[in-house]
Structures are given as structure tokens and as C-alpha cells.
Amino acid sequence: MIGRVFILGAVFVSGVSxxxxxxxxxxxxxxxxxxxxxxPLVFAPGIVSTKHRDHSISFTSDLKEAYISRRNVDTGKWWLMQFKVEDGGWTESTIGPRVGRPILSPDGQTMHLGNKYMTRTDEGWSEVKSLGATFARSDWGIMRFSSSKSGTYVFDDYxxxxxxxxxTLNNGLREKPQLLAPHINSGMWTAHPFIAQDGSYLIWDSEKEEGYGDKDLYISFRQQDGAWGPAINMGEKVNTDKIETGAYVSPDGNYLFFNRGPTEKMKGIEPESNIYWVDTQVLWDLKDK
Structure with missing residues (x-):
């Protein structure tokens, strides 16, 4: 089966298999x-979670498309992969080299790629565009850029x-990006945020003294006064002595997806990283903490 023609930045991929x-x-x-x-279970083993480093899953709202970034363990190269329901089954194709960590906007019309993005067109995806001077600053290092339905943006800076x-958007005007609260920006390697579609919670990964041995997933719930609540370690149901990163909640709100991979000491013992999923009840069990 021959797929569409995709353009990713200056890369032209014709006759994609x-x-x-x-x-x-x-x-x-x-x-x-x-x-x-x-x-948590490995998601779609052998299909999405493979021998390669599969990372950063994101779905459209109808759950008929999914995107990940994949590092081929044989070549060391990163690719942006598309999975789509076509002709009665799920297909896999390569859009092009990875640019940033892909995550779809809630309406599925924009794919955020760090400090860049693509928009959906009748032919597929547009060329890669810059977020502009407010966000695409040379002194910022954005890996993941997440958005809510109301237009709130949350992003990291390595x-x-x-x-x-x-x-945030205030009366239709974009406000200047601000640092999140110190209790969220604490620890080491704080990165890869995900904001809920309704803006009610924020999930990210960080390494803190009270953690489980490496990077863990944390969650903060938005309070009635608009402030962010405490940074709650997501606990032993999710976190281990391995690395947990890249949280994402499915558009239907039913499942938490994340990556789990070995620490530096564990590398070579098992695959570099797999995508896991778990019922979002694990989030609500933390809300009253």
C-alpha cells in the first residue's frame, strides 16, 4: 500500500510506505x-511499543489517529510516526524526521513540536512552522508544548x-509566559508537561528527593482560587525505580499514557523505553491528597 506525500520542513517524503x-x-x-x-501495562506491544524507543503518544479526539516519536535502535535516528484507521484496520507510516516531541492540540488541528508546530490541511500536515518570537527564543529550550481547550499553553525549558x-489567554490576548510556582519547578530534570483539556490539572516529570529513585510523574490540581495545588508524586501505582516521563491523558479522559524506561545503570538490560497505559482512576485517587 502506498501512502500520501508528506512534507516536513525541508524534508520531502514521497510514496511513503x-x-x-x-x-x-x-x-x-x-x-x-x-x-x-x-x-500500568505496556501499550500495544509489538505494534506501538516495539524494540525501538517509542515515545510521546498522542491521539485525535475520535481516537482514529495516533502519533509517536520513535528512535530506531539500529540507526539511532528519530522519526515521527503516524498510526491511522484505514481500510478496516490500523496502518503505520512515517511522516518524517522528528521535530520536537509531538503532541496534538485538543481539537486535533495542530501538532505541537517543541517550539514549532504543524497544522492539518486537506492533504495531511502543513510544513513545519515557528511558534514566533514569544516562544521560539534561542535562549529557551522547549521539548514539549501542551495546550488546553481554552488556549492555555504549558511548556518546559531545558x-x-x-x-x-x-x-494563558486573557480576553483573547496572549499573556506573556510566566514561570510556574516554585513547588512545581523544584527538583531536577523537570520537563514534559501535560495540561488537561479543561485546564484542571497538570502532569509533568521530575527527579526529587522524595521520589522512587529516578524521574517520577507528578500531578497538580487547579484549586478554586486558580492556584496550582501541591506537587503530588503519583505513587507506586505509576512510579518505579526506573524513569517515568512524558505523561499524556487520552482525549476521552479514560487512560493515562506515559513512558517507562531504564535508568543509566539499567541500559542494555531491557528496551530503552516503552509506552505504558493505566486507568485514570489513579489520578482521581490522588485528588484529595
Missing amino acids: VSMITSQACDKPYFCQQPPKLT KNNDVLRIS
């Missing part, structure tokens, strides 16, 4: 996988002590 990766009978959400409960920043 599109592989059918599930049977014709499997055109349901989540690749027809058995849903997890309160114990060039300035690994901090998270937020920018």
Missing part, C-alpha cells in the same frame, strides 16, 4: 487492546535550569 499493522477486523480505538485497570512555564 504504509503498512497494515492490525487485522482488517481491528479498527476500534486503542488498537483493540484489552484496557488496563490500576496496574536551557534554564529545567523549568516549566505557562501562558
Whole structure:
């Protein structure tokens, strides 16, 4: 099967090979996988989570498209991958080299790529565009850029002590990005934020003294006064002595996705990184803490 022609920045990928990766009978959400409960499971092993480093999953609201970044362990190169329901099954194709960590906007019309983005067109995705001077600053290092339905942006910055920043819309005007509260911007390697579609919570990863041995996932719930609540470690149901990063909640609100990979000491023992999923009840169990 031959796919579309994609353009990614200056890269032109013609006649992209599109592989059918599930049977014709499997055109349901989540690749027809058995849903997890309160114990995280590897997501779609052999299909999405492979021998490669599969990272940063994101879905469209109809759950018929998914995107990840994948580092080929044989070549060391990163790619932006698309999975899509077509002809009664899920297909896989390569859009092009990875640019930033992909995450879709809530309406699925924009794909954020760090300090760049693409917009959906009738032919596929547009060329890669810059977020502009407010965000695409040379002194900021944005890896992940997440947005809510109301237009709130949250993003990380590895060039300035690994901090998270937020920018909101006020009467239709974009406010200057501000540092998030110190209790969120604490610890080491703070990065990869995800803001809920309704803006009610924020998830990110960081290494803190009270953690489980390496980077853990943390959550903060928005309070009634608009302030962000305490940074809550997501606990042993999610975090381990390995690295947990890149949290993302599915558009239907049912599942938390994240990456789990070995620490530097563990590398070579198991795959570099896999995508896991778990029921979002693990989030609500933390809300009253």
C-alpha cells in the first residue's frame, strides 16, 4: 500500500510506505487492546511499543489517529510516526524526521513540536512552522508544548535550569509566559508537561528527593482560587525505580499514557523505553491528597 506525500520542513517524503499493522477486523480505538485497570501495562506491544524507543503518544479526539516519536535502535535516528484507521484496520507510516516531541492540540488541528508546530490541511500536515518570537527564543529550550481547550499553553525549558512555564489567554490576548510556582519547578530534570483539556490539572516529570529513585510523574490540581495545588508524586501505582516521563491523558479522559524506561545503570538490560497505559482512576485517587 502506498501512502500520501508528506512534507516536513525541508524534508520531502514521497510514496511513503504504509503498512497494515492490525487485522482488517481491528479498527476500534486503542488498537483493540484489552484496557488496563490500576496496574500500568505496556501499550500495544509489538505494534506501538516495539524494540525501538517509542515515545510521546498522542491521539485525535475520535481516537482514529495516533502519533509517536520513535528512535530506531539500529540507526539511532528519530522519526515521527503516524498510526491511522484505514481500510478496516490500523496502518503505520512515517511522516518524517522528528521535530520536537509531538503532541496534538485538543481539537486535533495542530501538532505541537517543541517550539514549532504543524497544522492539518486537506492533504495531511502543513510544513513545519515557528511558534514566533514569544516562544521560539534561542535562549529557551522547549521539548514539549501542551495546550488546553481554552488556549492555555504549558511548556518546559531545558536551557534554564529545567523549568516549566505557562501562558494563558486573557480576553483573547496572549499573556506573556510566566514561570510556574516554585513547588512545581523544584527538583531536577523537570520537563514534559501535560495540561488537561479543561485546564484542571497538570502532569509533568521530575527527579526529587522524595521520589522512587529516578524521574517520577507528578500531578497538580487547579484549586478554586486558580492556584496550582501541591506537587503530588503519583505513587507506586505509576512510579518505579526506573524513569517515568512524558505523561499524556487520552482525549476521552479514560487512560493515562506515559513512558517507562531504564535508568543509566539499567541500559542494555531491557528496551530503552516503552509506552505504558493505566486507568485514570489513579489520578482521581490522588485528588484529595
